[in-house]
Amino acid sequence: MAEILGVGITHYPPMLGYPKTYANLIRGIMHSKLVPEDMKQPANWPKGMQEEYDDEAAQAIIHQQRHKEALSTVRQAIDDFAPDAIIIFGDDQYENFKEDVIPPFNMYCMDSFPAQPFTFVNTKENIWGVDPEHKFSVPGAGKLAQQLADGVISKHFPIAYSYKYSNYPNLTHAFSNAMVFLDWEQKGWSYPIIPISVNCYGKSVISSRGGASHLFDQRPASEKDAYLDQPGPAGPTPQTCFNMGATLRQVLEERPERFVVMASSGWSHAFLTEKNHWLYPDRDFDRARFKELESGNHRAWVDLENDAVDDAGCQEFKNWICLSGVLPDYKPEIVDYLETWIFNSQKCFAIFRP
Ligand SMILES: [Fe+2]
Numbered sequence: 001m002a003e004i005l006g007v008g009i010t011h012y013p014p015m016l017g018y019p020k021t022y023a024n025l026i027r028g029i030m031h032s033k034l035v036p037e038d039m040k041q042p043a044n045w046p047k048g049m050q051e052e053y054d055d056e057a058a059q060a061i062i063h064q065q066r067h068k069e070a071l072s073t074v075r076q077a078i079d080d081f082a083p084d085a086i087i088i089f090g091d092d093q094y095e096n097f098k099e100d101v102i103p104p105f106n107m108y109c110m111d112s113f114p115a116q117p118f119t120f121v122n123t124k125e126n127i128w129g130v131d132p133e134h135k136f137s138v139p140g141a142g143k144l145a146q147q148l149a150d151g152v153i154s155k156h157f158p159i160a161y162s163y164k165y166s167n168y169p170n171l172t173h174a175f176s177n178a179m180v181f182l183d184w185e186q187k188g189w190s191y192p193i194i195p196i197s198v199n200c201y202g203k204s205v206i207s208s209r210g211g212a213s214h215l216f217d218q219r220p221a222s223e224k225d226a227y228l229d230q231p232g233p234a235g236p237t238p239q240t241c242f243n244m245g246a247t248l249r250q251v252l253e254e255r256p257e258r259f260v261v262m263a264s265s266g267w268s269h270a271f272l273t274e275k276n277h278w279l280y281p282d283r284d285f286d287r288a289r290f291k292e293l294e295s296g297n298h299r300a301w302v303d304l305e306n307d308a309v310d311d312a313g314c315q316e317f318k319n320w321i322c323l324s325g326v327l328p329d330y331k332p333e334i335v336d337y338l339e340t341w342i343f344n345s346q347k348c349f350a351i352f353r354p
Pocket of ligand 1: 011091093173174265316
């Protein structure tokens, strides 16, 4: 019977770079035509947001320090557990999930993954101090992944799987950033990974190109594509995410290996939260989810609806719902919970010990 350790972290891309860049996204969003003119004036923001922005430099450094400490705690837990493999749930933001095929979930059965995450910051001012083109290899557990995919499918959950990347040359951001953050001190990473990409972005994975392109699209409606520039079909529901995790748990229980199962993502994202003019995340939605997590009642996430998740800009939270489906009976230890107005996304770090 497998032993399973659960962990949840963020893959916040600006954290690859220096703190002075963390609020660049909100400064960019303020140039969008979709943001009302009055909301481009910080004086009209919520009071807490104004205070955080006024103290941006110091707050960004605290943001980094808390990430670093939390990630170090999570890394230590992984090292102490010494897994045979680490299964990671992460969103695909129009990387491999493109116009040719968009599965709800895709398990990658590969023995190694080239990673090149620092192109995102595109400068040597990054936490590894490397050239932005720096490439490294992450080991994969391809054969084991193949067996897990077979097990999940045989238990009536038809997960998709791949033996190669189709549209993106390197390990996608949710996984490659996690590999950097969990190896912040560059001591090395030897645990083979099994990435499971989740179509968290659902209706907007194509129309927003898996990100914030809706905010900067200048084309008139007449120039937009009837399919690609309109909301598409929904992503997997929270119940589907939970059930996928629960099926995976059944498969893992029948195996002898030691597994870490990880959710890699922040929670509500500003650039996905229309009701907040895409300027700040839905802190109330996240607080409710955090209370459920803290009390060990995270299985309640199965009852969330897609519309509520999308309304909260919390699409990436579906990675955490997958994790909850694997470990509904585990009471997590909260490592840290970071609320923010100006650094795009809320972040949670937790360890689910057996
Ligand atoms: Fe992401």
